[in-house]
Amino acid sequence: MNKWGIPEWLEQEVRQRDKKCVYCGTLMLESPCADGSRKSVATWEHIVNDARIVTRENIARCCASCNSSKGAKKLSLWIKSSYCKQRGVSRDTVANVVKQALKYGA
Numbered sequence: 456m457n458k459w460g461i462p463e464w465l466e467q468e469v470r471q472r473d474k475k476c477v478y479c480g481t482l483m484l485e486s487p488c489a490d491g492s493r494k495s496v497a498t499w500e501h502i503v504n505d506a507r508i509v510t511r512e513n514i515a516r517c518c519a520s521c522n523s524s525k526g527a528k529k530l531s532l533w534i535k536s537s538y539c540k541q542r543g544v545s546r547d548t549v550a551n552v553v554k555q556a557l558k559y560g561a
C-alpha cells in the first residue's frame with residue numbers, strides 16, 4: 456500500500472491507465488517542472504471524496520491544478536465551476552472513469 460492506502464496492484468493499474476489528467480486531459484508529470492511549477496504534477500484523486508472507496512472506479516490520477524480546484528467539492532458541482540468552464544472541462548471531455556462516476560451520481 457502507498458501512503459494513500461492504495462494497494463500496489465491498483466496503484467500500478469491506475470498509473471498505466473491515467474497518463475493524462477482524468478479531468479482536464481493534460482499530460483502529467485511525475486515531479487515538478489524545472490521552473491518549480493507543480494500544476495501538471497500527477498496526484499492521487501478519489502473521484503468520490505471518500506477515502507474508504509478504494510476501487511479502480513474511484514481512484515484516479517489528476518493534475519495538481521485540478522486536484523486543488525476540486526478539493527472536497529462534489530464532482531457534479533465542480534464540473535460546472537468557473538475553473539472547469541475556463542479550461543473547457545465538461546461531462547463530455549473528462550476521462551471515461553469520470554464519465555462513469557458522473558453517471559452513477561458522483
Ligand SMILES: [Zn+2]
Pocket residue numbers: 476477478479480481517518519520521522
Ligand atoms: Zn487536470
